[in-house]
Amino acid sequence: MSEENIKKNTIEDKLTTIKYNCDSESHLVLNKELCKNCESRCCTYICPAKVYTYDEDNNIINVDYENCLECGACRIACPLDAIDWQYPRAGCGVIYKQS
Amino acid sequence: MEDNQAQKFDVIVVGAGPAGVAAAVTAARGGARVLLVERSEIAGTKNMIGGAVFLSALKQIFPDSWEQAPIERYINKHTWSLLTDNSSVDISCDFPQNPKSASIFRSKFDSWLVECAKEEGVYFAPSTLVKKLIKKNGFFCGIETELERIEASVIILADGVNSLLARQYGLRYDYETKDTVLSIKETIKLSKELIEERFNIDKGSKNGAARNFLGGLKLENAPFALGFLYTYTDSISLGLGVNLEDLNRYKLNPSDLLEKLKEHPVVKPLIQDGEMLEYSAHLIPEGGYKKLPKLCENGVMLVGDAAGFVNAIHFEGTNFAFMSGKMAGETALLSLKIKDYSKKTLKIYEKKLKQSFILKDLKSYQNVMENLYSRTDSLMSYYPKKAAEFFEIFSGANCVPKRDEFRKLMVNFVKDRSIRELLKDIWAFVSSVFGVLK
Numbered sequence: 147m148s149e150e151n152i153k154k155n156t157i158e159d160k161l162t163t164i165k166y167n168c169d170s171e172s173h174l175v176l177n178k179e180l181c182k183n184c185e186s187r188c189c190t191y192i193c194p195a196k197v198y199t200y201d202e203d204n205n206i207i208n209v210d211y212e213n214c215l216e217c218g219a220c221r222i223a224c225p226l227d228a229i230d231w232q233y234p235r236a237g238c239g240v241i242y243k244q245s
Numbered sequence: 246m247e248d249n250q251a252q253k254f255d256v257i258v259v260g261a262g263p264a265g266v267a268a269a270v271t272a273a274r275g276g277a278r279v280l281l282v283e284r285s286e287i288a289g290t291k292n293m294i295g296g297a298v299f300l301s302a303l304k305q306i307f308p309d310s311w312e313q314a315p316i317e318r319y320i321n322k323h324t325w326s327l328l329t330d331n332s333s334v335d336i337s338c339d340f341p342q343n344p345k346s347a348s349i350f351r352s353k354f355d356s357w358l359v360e361c362a363k364e365e366g367v368y369f370a371p372s373t374l375v376k377k378l379i380k381k382n383g384f385f386c387g388i389e390t391e392l393e394r395i396e397a398s399v400i401i402l403a404d405g406v407n408s409l410l411a412r413q414y415g416l417r418y419d420y421e422t423k424d425t426v427l428s429i430k431e432t433i434k435l436s437k438e439l440i441e442e443r444f445n446i447d448k449g450s451k452n453g454a455a456r457n458f459l460g461g462l463k464l465e466n467a468p469f470a471l472g473f474l475y476t477y478t479d480s481i482s483l484g485l486g487v488n489l490e491d492l493n494r495y496k497l498n499p500s501d502l503l504e505k506l507k508e509h510p511v512v513k514p515l516i517q518d519g520e521m522l523e524y525s526a527h528l529i530p531e532g533g534y535k536k537l538p539k540l541c542e543n544g545v546m547l548v549g550d551a552a553g554f555v556n557a558i559h560f561e562g563t564n565f566a567f568m569s570g571k572m573a574g575e576t577a578l579l580s581l582k583i584k585d586y587s588k589k590t591l592k593i594y595e596k597k598l599k600q601s602f603i604l605k606d607l608k609s610y611q612n613v614m615e616n617l618y619s620r621t622d623s624l625m626s627y628y629p630k631k632a633a634e635f636f637e638i639f640s641g642a643n644c645v646p647k648r649d650e651f652r653k654l655m656v657n658f659v660k661d662r663s664i665r666e667l668l669k670d671i672w673a674f675v676s677s678v679f680g681v682l683k
Contacts, residue, residue: 157500160431160524167286191498192489194429194526216291217526218407219427222420223489233409236374236391237286243352244432244480245293245525 157196161213169238172211173231174220180228181207189220189229215240254280254368256577257388257397259375259410261288263298264549264566265403266358267306269367271574277581280395281362282373282388289355292405293527295428295560296320296455296475296482297346298354302564306571307361315353317477318453319344322444326511327629328461328472333511334632341452348453348475348482375404378414378545384586385414385544398586399577400545403570406528408551416547417538422489423618424532426557429499430473430484433519437479443515444476453477460629461509462502466495467625469618472506474515483507483516486529488618499526531557534611540598541591546573556606557614565603572597609681616673623670631658 174197181187182205189198195213198220200206216239221231233239258269261283269281285291297320303311321344324337363369379387379394387396402410411417440446444454458472468491475482485503492499506512530536530553540547548554549566556565576594580586598604617624634657637643638650659667 155431155504155521157498160500160521163521163523164525186493188493188496191496192427192492194427194499196498196500215526216407217427218528219425219489219492219526221407222425222528223422223493231407231409233284233374236284237372239291241285241287241290242293242523242525243290244350244523245352245430245482 157194161195164215165241165243166212167238167241168212169234172209173234173239174209174211174214175230176207176209177226177228177230178206180226184226184228186225188223188225192223193220252393252395254278254395254397255581256280256399256401256574257282257395258401258403259388260284260403260405260549260551261359261362261369261371262292262355262403262405262549262566263302263358263563264551264570265401266355266362267567267570268401268403268548268574268577269570270306270362270365271571272577273362273366275574275578277578278368279366280368280370280397281359282370282375282390283359284372284374286372287352287356288359288371289351289353292351292355293428293430293525294349294351294563295430295473295484295486296348296477297560298349299346299561299564301345302567306567310361313357314347314349315357316347316349316451318348318446318451320346320348320455320475321452322446322454324454324456326456326458327632328458328509328511329629329633330461330463331510332633332637333458333461334629334636341447344452346455348455348477350477375410378410380414383543385542386586398544399580399591401548401570401573401577402545402551403548403566404551406530406550408547411538411547411551414542414545415539416542416545417551417553418536420530420532420536420553422493424530424536425489426486426529426531427489427492427499427526428484428486428529429503429524429526430482431503431524432477432480432482432522433516434480434522435516435519439518440476440479440481446476456515458506458509458512460625461511462505462625463509464495464505467621468492468495468497468502469621469625470502472512474512480522481516481519483512491621529557529562530555531614533557533614534604534607537607540595541588543588543591544586546576546591546594548573554603554607556610558610558617561606568601569598569603572601609683612680613677616677620670620673623666627662627666
């Protein structure tokens with residue numbers, strides 16, 4: 147991200163405006179074997195909440211499911227169909243108030 | 246739900262958005278025992294809308310009480326802007342006495358819808374996540390939540406764009422990225438006075454404005470994207486809908502794109518000194534007619550976003566949701582009356598859709614989005630640039646003979662790219678218009 151962007155609102159900043167009721171377990175489960183061989187890793191840039199980050203050293207994708215906005219973009223975009231995408235348990239997850 | 250052992254309902258509606266509530270109240274008004282289930286604790290808190298609901302549909306579902314709906318502002322003024330990196334050419338319309346839509350917050354609006362439904366006898370179960378449907382002898386006849394099984398004669402799926410249930414039971418294929426738009430937005434706090442001033446709204450009135458922005462994202466390869474802005478009472482929304490395939494293709498992050506729009510010299514003054522209240526994201530199903538799911542099966546019907554009822558060109562979705570919900574509710578009543586919940590009877594729902602604006606519009610618009618998408622560069626970059634060049638001459642008083650300027654503009658219009666591109670634009674335009682009118 148360029149210097150110019152640092153002054154702007156980052157996704158991390160934006161996520162602080164949202165209320166969540168965090169589930170204790172992830173509603174997003176990756177098929178790690180498939181992810182290892184993924185070339186595009188589009189989940190890492192397509193997600194509006196940057197839920198997915200690539201850990202280069204271990205060649206794995208980390209999932210910060212707590213930040214998920216439950217939009218479903220990653221599920222549709224994943225070229226390998228490697229995301230088991232469920233809704234968080236009832237009452238859990240994002241709670242929009244002014245959207 | 247009391248302690249009724251059988252736990253059997255006439256109709257179960259999954260999802261308490263506009264489509265689900267419309268289906269539930271319609272069935273309840275006809276005397277059916279209806280259960281409306283919703284995965285969130287408070288209806289609407291999982292939902293996001295660019296800004297406004299259409300009033301004509303709302304009035305049809307709630308003819309007596311629609312004025313009590315928690316609306317923020319009546320949207321009477323619409324402005325479409327073609328943006329280049331540093332300019333804007335706008336077209337605008339204003340109907341101050343006859344607004345067609347109203348800006349809302351989903352958490353308040355959907356909750357109000359649910360309250361109305363409850364008053365009309367609908368049983369409401371919040372914090373209820375449906376994991377499976379019950380299917381017996383080829384008929385869908387109930388739901389399985391995290392806690393219990395509940396049976397019903399008819400199931401109406403109003404569980405939104407992701408409709409996991411519809412996919413789970415083969416009622417719908419998954420959307421492709423090219424048919425899906427990711428919409429993100431920020432709700433930004435601004436004083437009433439600033440909103441009235443910036444959007445030319447009558448002081449103290451409940452009127453409001455909507456703006457749309459095409460282009461202006463300062464990118465070599467611009468994605469197919471449309472910016473939007475709606476005024477609320479004392480805040481505004483600024484957002485962007487971007488085609489998922491393009492995000493993928495150009496490796497773009499949606500939030501970064503929205504930041505570019507926020508920095509645009511024409512947009513920036515509109516949001517200046519605002520404080521971000523909430524960031525949100527949602528998908529829009531834009532596959533339209535060609536990607537319609539199975540609208541009904543034995544014991545089940547699909548409504549609203551779950552069925553992909555969106556006309557992206559006109560930002561129509563909530564009206565489709567309300568009206569498809571109503572039609573499904575009516576069909577459920579009919580099937581209850583004759584005690585036949587088979588696909589054959591539920592096909593009446595499909596027939597109603599076909600006779601209404603919903604499937605008529607989806608059909609006549611079936612090629613429009615594809616046509617526009619195939620001309621992304623023209624829309625996002627070439628024409629905004631040319632429109633800006635025209636008005637730079639027209640309103641520029643550049644002390645250069647107008648003839649020279651206009652001639653140069655016309656020559657460049659043809660020379661700046663191959664004539665084939667122009668022909669393709671014309672073809673896309675003509676075929677879109679012809680498709681709608683034929």
